Amino acid sequence: MSADLFDSLPDQRFSREQIAAGAVLLRGFAGPVESDLIAALHAIVEQAPFRHMSTPGGHPMSVAMTNCGGAGWVTDRSGYRYDGIDPQSGKPWPPMPESFRALAGRAAMEAGFDAFLPDACLINRYQPGARMSLHQDKDEHDFGAPIVSVSLGLPAIFLFGGLKRTDKPSRHRLEHGDIVVWGGPSRLFFHGVAPLADGEHAVMGRQRINLTFRKAR
Ligand code: SIN
Numbered sequence: 001m002s003a004d005l006f007d008s009l010p011d012q013r014f015s016r017e018q019i020a021a022g023a024v025l026l027r028g029f030a031g032p033v034e035s036d037l038i039a040a041l042h043a044i045v046e047q048a049p050f051r052h053m054s055t056p057g058g059h060p061m062s063v064a065m066t067n068c069g070g071a072g073w074v075t076d077r078s079g080y081r082y083d084g085i086d087p088q089s090g091k092p093w094p095p096m097p098e099s100f101r102a103l104a105g106r107a108a109m110e111a112g113f114d115a116f117l118p119d120a121c122l123i124n125r126y127q128p129g130a131r132m133s134l135h136q137d138k139d140e141h142d143f144g145a146p147i148v149s150v151s152l153g154l155p156a157i158f159l160f161g162g163l164k165r166t167d168k169p170s171r172h173r174l175e176h177g178d179i180v181v182w183g184g185p186s187r188l189f190f191h192g193v194a195p196l197a198d199g200e201h202a203v204m205g206r207q208r209i210n211l212t213f214r215k216a217r
């Protein structure tokens with residue numbers, strides 16, 4: 001088989017599952033670039049370490065967070081918002097690595113959303129027991145752009161509901177390298193993550209890292 005023919009074969013390294021209208025789970029999609037992602041992640045965390053932000057009600061979140069890109073998602077006593085400055089350092093968030101941007105764009109395209117240009121990447125760190133309660137991603141200006149969410153490390157149960165908080169969520173086990181993309185009719189669907197089960201991941205250790213790409217501004 002010639003190299004050209006091999007290159008033109010469809011990429012079989014991931015599989016696709018429709019989880020709602022406008023929402024797709026791409027299993028294994030990030031696998032081929034995992035080492036680039038992890039190296040870039042380490043560099044980001046050196047400049048902008050993980051921290052437990054507080055909800056507007058004053059409760060520290062169980063998930064530790066940081067950001068990269070022009071806009072970072074923050075929460076404190078004054079509410080949820082995007083801010084170009086890391087409140088902990090007073091400096092801009094680290095720039096979004098090209099490997100992050102390119103992966104998010106390819107995943108969005110694969111899910112049917114062309115020309116996704118994220119300016120925000122929220123990085124969530126779950127240690128055993130950490131969870132994220134059902135919420136909508138609605139602090140962005142333009143709901144025309146999808147959300148692209150990359151999972152690394154320990155497996156987690158992702159909950160994907162509907163437009164109402166009371167809609168019963170479907171449950172999806174997300175593993176290292178999986179990506180969920182949601183937009184269009186499900187852009188504002190409630191979603192969350194069940195408490196992380198303890199374990200040890202061969203590459204990432206005792207944690208799950210989630211990269212959530214958004215077009216914030
Ligand atoms: C989020 O909704 O920001 C995080 C989702 C996840 O950790 O999979």
Ligand code: FE2
Nearest residue numbers: 135136137191
């Ligand atoms: Fe979210």
